[in-house]
Amino acid sequence: MMQQALIPVFALLCSMLAAAIIFTLPEERQRLRTVINLLAALIKVALVGVMTWGVLNERDYGLSYEILPGVSFVLQADALAMMFAGLSAVLWLLTTIYAVGYLEGSPNRSRFFGFFSLCVASTMGIALAGNLFTFFLFYEMLTLSTYPLVVHRGTDKALRAGRNYIMYTLSGGAALLLGIIWLQGLVGDISFQETGQLKDVDENLHLPLMLVFGLLVAGLGVKAALFPLHGWLPQAMVAPAPVSALLHAVAVVKAGAFGIVRVVYDLYGIEFATLLGVLEPLGWLAAFTIVYGSVRALSQSDLKRRLAYSTVSQVSYIVLGAAVFGPVGTVGGLVHLLHQGIMKITLFFCAGNYAETLGIHKVQELNGAGRRMPLTSAAFTLAAFGMIGAPPLAGFVTKWTLGSGALNVGMEWVVAVLLISSMLNAAYFLPVIHRLWFLSEYEWSYQRRWGRLETHSWLLWPPLVTASLTLLAGLFAVLPFSPLSWAELIAAREYLP
């Protein structure tokens, strides 16, 4: 029993410890640093695997101690937590491999990998947090540990982006804190629980609870890049590619979206939230963000900025799923948490590969890159089609479930939003794919070669793995342990029997 409670703690500690060791390593101890990084990542994957198995068998991994009078520090692993934890553990492993290759020979790597590990530890904490207080603890830790990554290059542009990032996220954190403290004043220290905790509150608390919901969503919406709080995200693109990948697919943006999901399902409870009537505005906001992000992505000539706006749009699918009442809609939103992660990380890995190998930053420079870098471009194409929602890829599963979930409860406008968004997705991704494969080669100013491979092998494998995951998640969606079936498991536990 005791060991069970300690597993979440170990999952947190293994990357914190890695961070502590890496910070003290001198810059030139590259091999040792890589070994520690990979070891910590592997251990984390193993621990998360154990916990996932346990959660499936209804084991309880809980840990709670009073950190301050009246509030507790709570870690707990439930099905939803394991979804996010699993995503971050697996993608961290891949991103670490990628980052080692990406940053080879560049300065300040001890600093980079130290904060990188801290960042993942925070993500793990967010996943396993058992109440809002604990969630907030790790949420702010994430902000702090990502700042050095965003400004890693130390240029004026990076520092400006970093300042904006901090301004947005800390203000969001303040709003979140206000919401949490208000909620605590209303109902005391409550932990996350499937089907929610607030069903039975007094009638006259409904209005304050609505306002609290607004504050919480505003605070979380900053990281989730909900319109109009998304301004920091495109600027943060100055960060190195692995950081962008992590920020968009796993850590920051997902932390916000995950937080909203937590608040809707495990704090308020989907039924109570519907009763309060707060979900409808949230849904509209998400829908608007989806369309807005896609429209803005159309006009971006910088590849990474285009991907950034695409993230703004795609993450809101998760929020939209949370706003749609009914199990099927829930599944659609939740499954996108994973699907968007693996698809978007593939795209960023590829973008990084183009930049590293051929110095490509603009969309028009991609002309003909497919022949020069076929494997990378294949991965990119696969992920882009996934984003558009082409069957049988992961994105299709999302959109299909989300759409049918909305239809079940009579929200036809959601289907319309999905259709518009898919068309817009196609409109900004298809030209890129066209350029990759069918246009003649651009005159690249610089080209690097690594032996027979089209690029450094540590840069090549991660996108290939994630791209194939995109395919597999779509093809085998009905098998156990696929993202879809895990999301269904969560949804089954979230609705009142």
Added chain:
Amino acid sequence: MSNWLMAGLLFTPLALATVSLLLGFRQGRALSWLGMLLQLLVSVGLWWLVRHEGGFYYTLAGWDAPLGIELRVDGLVVTFLLLTTLVASGCGIHAGFYLEPDRPWQRYFWPLYWFLWAGLNTVWMGGDLFNLYVGLELITLSAVGLVALGGQAEALRAALRYLLAALLGSLAYLLGVALVYGQFGTLSLADVAGQVRVSEHALLMRPALVLMLVGLALKTALFPLHGWLPPAHGIAKSPVSALLSALVVKASFYIAARVWLEAGVAVASQWMAQLLGVLGAVAIIWGSWLALCQPRLKQVVAYSSVAQIGYLFLLFPLTFGVEASVSLHAQQGITLQVISHALAKAAMFLAAGNLILAVGSNRVEALAGVSHFLPFSLFSFGLAGVSLMGLPPSGGFAAKWMLLQASMASGQWWWIMVLAGGGLLSAAYVFRIYKASFLERDEQDHFYHPDRRLEVAAMLLALASLGVGVSGSQVLSVMAMPFEEVQ
């Protein structure tokens, strides 16, 4: 047992001051290591004693109050004694390697340091209003001496300004004490507290209370009486600045809080409490804003003290006319704020000193590219900054959380706005430093790695300030240790 411990707390700092005056800097340093160890043992011993046998009154010279002087030892006192030991040792260790031992005036550092420590111990335990005054003066004069030690004109100017302000503050406090004595005929705070509750003329104590609070607020550098603090804390040597910001300003605040909680709440009025809170709130905003504008690193840290002190004064509105549980939360929050600010600010000043040593300049822009060298001190500075911003997981956050809870429960929502806004403003100046250190410059910059021991001292204090955040309940449990009335 208690005799030995009390003698250890009262006697050893004074004895060390005396002996180290007869020695040179290096021998004084060696002696001081021993003294720090002893203080650590004694304060831990006292903690153990109070935990098992409860707090007690200790009558000095064998004469009971009100004729004699009475010291009060309870959980809160033990908390502060432990904090003092931790912070003062950290600063002392840093100073031992930071100051240049061969300057003739440095031999006076250790005596002044130990006199300061003796004054702090006296103030934490003091139960006699006049004795508190003497303790305060002991602290003030040794602090001024430390600021001025061997200094140039700028340091002397700061020291003089500090001296004048602090003396005026002490005298205002003493005037309040004189009025209290005229009214109640006793100097023992416990007696005054008892009489205030039964006397029909208790409200006549108001002018005395106001005078004491104003005087102590001046010594604590509450806005708008803060003008003396930034020059003094900015110009002193870094370990001295650390001591001043971390402990010295807390001593006068501590007295104000004790007077307020034991006697003040019974006679004060709502507008007094709110006014003090408002001044604190303005200090938070104004101090943070000025910190943001400072071109020199240590001035940034010094102005941040002005802002952080503002938080302390939220104690007054949050404990006046509220339920006991809310008042308790507020007191716990303020205690955590005192502790975490002491640790974080000491760490920050020490780290700032190391950084200045490393880059050879006190200017913020000179930090460009420092993070490249991965100095420990920058990391310590950063961790301390986390606590000052009130972000988790740090003591500053724990304190903020408790204060937010108290404001929420007492319905004084306006302090919530102040707390949230203050956090953002402090983030602005802390991130300004981070930003400066991350900037990459092309030219080759000069960088010296300071002595490892200097860096470790700063790091340990910074880690301790984070530790308070993850063990808030444990820290507060020391404060809640039982007190048994011996009478």
Added chain:
Amino acid sequence: MSTPLLYALTGAVLWGIGLMGLIGLRHLLRKLLALNLIGSATFLILVGLAQHHNGPDPVPQALVLTGIVVSIAATALGVVLIRRYFHLTGRTELESEVPEAGRDEEGHSG
């Protein structure tokens, strides 16, 4: 009105005078003297207020003696600092002609 009470009231007046001197005067020695005045005013109140009823009360007298020594020490420290400040700068006032901000801008060239 008894004599001790008169002392106490005199103390109140002296406090006002001293405070005005401390804030209004610029010469450092005068400021220090003003502080001394305030100190004496405080002692007058302390002694005067306490013993207008039933004869002398030795406790405040002893307190005042302690207070006097403390204020002598503080004054001495102040004078020492002022003398050294004067020795280094030739000035007797705190406020310098160059505003603080200007000094920050030009930086140190020492």
Added chain:
Amino acid sequence: MRSPAARIGMLLLALMLTALLGRSVWQLSMLEPASDLPRQLQDKLAASGVEHPVTAVLLNFRSYDTLLEIAVLVIAAMAGISMARTRSLEDPELRTSDTLLRALLRWLVPLMLLLAGYLLWAGADRPGGAFQAGAMLAATGVLMRLTGLPLDFLRPGILLRIGLVLGFALFLLVGLASAIAGDVFLAYPREFVKGLILSIETLLTLSIGMILLALFVAAPVNDASEPEEGEK
């Protein structure tokens, strides 16, 4: 100088303070005295070892205050001598000379020393005591200094520093001894009260005299000074 508005503001502030203070003093003086402290003092005076109540308070009932007060004096003295030249405390350039004063001094010095001794002795049952005696000693030194007698013995060396803390150290040792003997800190054993207080007073007189004299003589003219941090 200050603007007229500022002056009027200051005047108003001072007047307001005076008025409020006066009112408060007046109101408090109307109250019945709540304390029986003087009576308690009378009751316990016999046990204190000195006959004069003020001295009893200073050196016995509230001896901790007095201990700290001496510490404050020592601090001031340290600050004073830390700024003097390392060879000699005084600055020869500031030396003055006066023949008349010197002639007077032959008479005055022995008289003043005698007076100091008397003040010390009288402290037990009349106003007087260590501080007054020490001040008298210091005044003697000041006179000598003003007549131009070189005070070369006042060097910031080990002897001076021992002299400064001698009284304080004894006071402290007695305090410690009482704690070791099992009583509370600073409690004098009954049998030795008188002797202990007298010896503490004597050494204190010497130290206080030296402290005050050092503060007067020490010329803060040491030309070396600590550079600001970050300056080379």
